[in-house]
Amino acid sequence: MQVKKLAGTALALVLACSIAPAGAGNAGDTIRIGVITSLTGPAAQSGEQMKAGIDTWLRQNGSQVAGKKLEVIYKDDTGPQADVAKRLATERLVRENVDILAGFVFTPNAIAAAAVAEKARRPMVVMNAAASGVTEKSRYVTRTSYTIAQSVQPLADWAYKTGSRKVFSIVSDYAPGIDAETWFNNSFAAHGGQVVATVRVPLNTVDYSAYLQRIKDEKPDAIHVFLPNGQPMVAFIKGYKEKGLDKAGIRFLGGEGWADEDVLAMGGDAMLGIYTAGFYAYSRPGAENARFLQAFSQTVGGRFQPNFLSVSAYDAMNLIAATLTRTEGHAEAVRFIQAAATYSATSPRGSVSIDPATRDIVQTIYIRRIDKKEGKYVATEIDRYDGVKDPAKSAAAAGRMK
Template sequence: MNRFTPGFCLIVALLAGGAAHAQDDTIRIGVITSLSGPAAESGAQMKAGIDTWLRLNGDKVAGKRIEVIYKDDTGTQPDIAKRLANELVTRDHVDVLAGFVFTPNAMAAAGVADQSRTPMVVMNAAASSLTARSPYVTRVSYTIAQSAKPLAEWAYRTGARRVFTVVADYAPGIDAETWFNKTFTALGGKIVGSVRMPLGSVDYGAFVQRVKDEKPDAIHVFLPNGQPMVAFTKAYREKGLDKANIRFLGGEGWGDEDVLKAGGDSLVGIYSSGFYSYTRPGADNASFVDAFGKTVGGRMQPSFLAASSYDGMALIAKTLARTGGKAGGAAFMQALKGYTSSSPRGTVTIDPATRDIVQTIYIRRIDKRDGRLVATEIDRFDAVKDPAK
């Protein structure tokens, strides 16, 4: 009978490799992302954001060379993500875990980070509870609550009193519904209806008709990134909700290139909240977009995943510079406190109490300018923390 637990075996493996790695002049970053499967485009954005940071800043920090090791989780696969995290820590001896498109995968890997005391930098997964999973986890993207709460406040401030909420029936959609509805009603608004649509829905006509029949001031929508957004927006137009003066309120992702290209003019006039769009103004973003284009050979524009992954590399490098290249979990997390940086999205900081990002959330309107769709920033909420903490 084997009397050793998996956790004990992990610790033994770490100790076995620790002595050799301690003298290494390489900083290894293990990135778990979706390089194949339904979320391959998100993984490609994440990888391109990381590679763009390296293009602009080089592969050295504190006298050591940065090596990035990519692992493909193939989609929402927490078991695979946990296995990959174990391999990266015990076999590849990575100093930092990073990446994570999906929250379930990040949650699974966080257990490995916690047990091995390996710093873990989340570059997308947006569930508020994630950073509470381990004191070795930090996040550079956003939380759903962080985006939905300012949107509800802006909607009420600009005249909406009756809102119908429509979300995809999965954890991020439910988070968006919860925080928008909670915030809006606390201000005095009324939620006249809430619908959770099956995640695989492709025909949104019946759901949109329910909204039109209720005649709200606005509709709040949360859907998975990409084609679902485009299909829903077209249904919104076809059912005449725009002509009925029912404002469209969305979350992050509506300013991404794939949505703008596929949606075309059906997107003009919709509003969304989020931390990044490639069309946003400013020299920092212009430099990032230019470098990103060179990284990918002009195949695509950066999405919010690319921006947060770029910022994730900046955080790792700046923190390691503070530690003199020492990547031990305790030293890294201590050096992380007080982190602040300029970014393509604006100024970002890390909350020392929660290890979550503090940033500006922009309210944006999709406009057509000089024949090009752009996400125009019309309002902003500065220094927004995750309200769930």
């Protein structure tokens, strides 16, 4: 413990002594963006999606903005490791004197890096990390992804509106899962629905059979599920089908990630008929998404389809470019964040903007059903909630006003 404390103190001293004054890093002709993401380890696929979104934006728009060249510097945090993310953020500021920090698949990593951004007075653009509190950790953080509450509250509203009255909640036991549990359960109950049971499962769970049997025994009319992206989702949905929960009339309600190509492909027919809420699926209609899909396919050589992480990263680059245009190429933290607060654009996901009060994104949340069309699993948009802000911060603001 003492060694860790000394290491942290040394890091803080390096940060204080070695970083150039705010705004000095972009005095030349280059704006350096330090992207910290997971390029190896259990979340390597998420990092690959993030990088592909950034590279797609560069393919479409080039690297020149407001008379400056954009230089993207990638560093691998290897997974949910806050200490590693904090060290990498500090090193990018000290060694490369980056002007903007960006990336962050995981909430703990983003929170750790936000402390560095605050101390160094550097802007930071979060491309995933969906716990509501992330943007409150520094005055210089903005986010282009979403918050868990932002997708879960519309899902709860829609579930009640379309007939669900008794829901079983099951989430992974970490900050995003607890956010999902809190916001779904409270929102559903506020409409008059009943949450018959709430279960938090360990993050490393691979066998859900006992939980699924309990759900079947409780006889809810729906389950709300929040699990980490990828294999945990696949294991759960296959068990849901094998246990016959679908045949028992227990409707499946999930958040973002359930409409991703890899999850759909691995889950197969077990995915059919489930409902999911989120801001992006590659199969969504529209000319803007069609253009993005074409450019993305060229970027990755057709190896995989984009998911919500790649679109968030793509939009983050668009926000950075638009903001730098407004600031005439200056990335000084206060000026950058103030300009970013005015951002609005048309995205592959639809219309987006930044809430100036919270520095979080405002966007449409889509309710989607998983179908099979022409031999492919796709997410069909069946309802939508436009102009959704982070309800967690809206609720906190309302509480302060009372």
